[in-house]
Amino acid sequence: MDITTVADDLIVLHDGTTTYRYDDLAHGTPYEFHGQWITTLDRPHGELLCRFATVNDVHFGETECGRIDNHPEGPIQRSAPGEAPYPETMNRGAIAEISAMNPWAVFVKGDLSQDGQLHEWEAFEQHYRGPFDGRLHVVRGNHDAYKMQSGYDGDQWVELPGVSVALMDTVIPGKTTGTLSAQQLGWLDAHAAESDRPVIVMGHHQQWTGGTPDSLRGENYFGLSPDASDGLAEVVARRRSIVAYTAGHTHRHRVRTMSNAADVPTIEVGCVKDFPGTWAEYRVYETGIMQVVHRISTPEALLWSERCRHLYSDFGIDYETYALGRLEDRCFTLPLR
Numbered sequence: 001m002d003i004t005t006v007a008d009d010l011i012v013l014h015d016g017t018t019t020y021r022y023d024d025l026a027h028g029t030p031y032e033f034h035g036q037w038i039t040t041l042d043r044p045h046g047e048l049l050c051r052f053a054t055v056n057d058v059h060f061g062e063t064e065c066g067r068i069d070n071h072p073e074g075p076i077q078r079s080a081p082g083e084a085p086y087p088e089t090m091n092r093g094a095i096a097e098i099s100a101m102n103p104w105a106v107f108v109k110g111d112l113s114q115d116g117q118l119h120e121w122e123a124f125e126q127h128y129r130g131p132f133d134g135r136l137h138v139v140r141g142n143h144d145a146y147k148m149q150s151g152y153d154g155d156q157w158v159e160l161p162g163v164s165v166a167l168m169d170t171v172i173p174g175k176t177t178g179t180l181s182a183q184q185l186g187w188l189d190a191h192a193a194e195s196d197r198p199v200i201v202m203g204h205h206q207q208w209t210g211g212t213p214d215s216l217r218g219e220n221y222f223g224l225s226p227d228a229s230d231g232l233a234e235v236v237a238r239r240r241s242i243v244a245y246t247a248g249h250t251h252r253h254r255v256r257t258m259s260n261a262a263d264v265p266t267i268e269v270g271c272v273k274d275f276p277g278t279w280a281e282y283r284v285y286e287t288g289i290m291q292v293v294h295r296i297s298t299p300e301a302l303l304w305s306e307r308c309r310h311l312y313s314d315f316g317i318d319y320e321t322y323a324l325g326r327l328e329d330r331c332f333t334l335p336l337r
Helices: 086-101 118-135 182-194 226-238 299-307 319-324
Strands: 002-006 011-015 018-022 030-033 036-039 048-055 106-109 136-139 156-160 163-168 199-203 242-247 254-257 265-268 278-285 288-295 332-335
Touching: 002 036, 002 288, 011 030, 011 288, 018 030, 048 086, 048 163, 086 118, 086 278, 086 299, 106 118, 106 163, 106 199, 118 136, 136 156, 136 163, 163 182, 182 199, 182 226, 226 242, 242 288, 242 332
Parallel strands: 048 106, 106 136, 163 199, 199 242, 242 265
Antiparallel strands: 002 011, 011 018, 030 036, 048 278, 156 163, 254 265, 278 288, 288 332
16 A cells, blocks of 8 residues: 655555545644554645646657557556547546646646647647646646757746746757756846745756766766756755755656755656656645645546556566655655745
8 A cells, every 4th residue: 555645634545546535634743544654744834825736747649658669578558449548547637636726826847748749739738728727837848849849948937926936948859868058047047036935946857966876977867967957056056045946757756955055855756647647736835835746546547557557567677666756755845945
């Protein structure tokens, strides 16, 4: 049984496709559910100012889950005849749950599509634009620009009650790897210097930190290039308004510390499209910001994501552990600086 979500008032466990949800709990309090002791998160002091959500790696148009290049190994999962395409199943579940929260904003951190095709972007828009409209803020990922497309490019500064979000375009068209230019870092630096509220920076590619297993420095690093990652860390060290960088791309949940003295977290949020199938909520209080990762729990989504627990096992990869990560990598509070 997985403890999938812990908040200041909520605990959720999953046993396969069965969901156990416990609401209206006391914050900072230990509870025993199904033989496991779980402590709710402490609630930051002050008023709850807003709640917003993020998704990434939604991959409309993908038809094979778990494929690596042209290798026949897997296991490779596909929607069965008569089933809806699995990206639609997973995203419909995420949208329904996020809509129930009535967020101030929804941020999509890239890989809207499998290959940046117009019909894939149209499917994304048909699913997300109607429910969220002007609250929706989108930036591209590497899968959206492999053929040098420019849709959803550019950086955005979004101000919400109690927090600003810098949604940054980390894509190098035609490449899997990512970067931030000197101009982009200057843009972030200038906005953060003038911000009257905490700032969360978001992008598609995860940051290089130099720690295991990212110790090899090189331009072929799978995420944000080491030079760009160092540049981002330098801006964060200068601007105490910035409290975190959060990305997608790796299809996992992980938290590390930036490579500077600022002790600011660099966060990865798992994908929507397969196991465990997640989206992240942010609760903005006067004295802290809580990240709460939710596993998409519609019956159809759970049936599909359970089929994806053991992706890549033919390659000796423990995808279940990799993708889910530790509970403290999913649910925690970001202190203000």
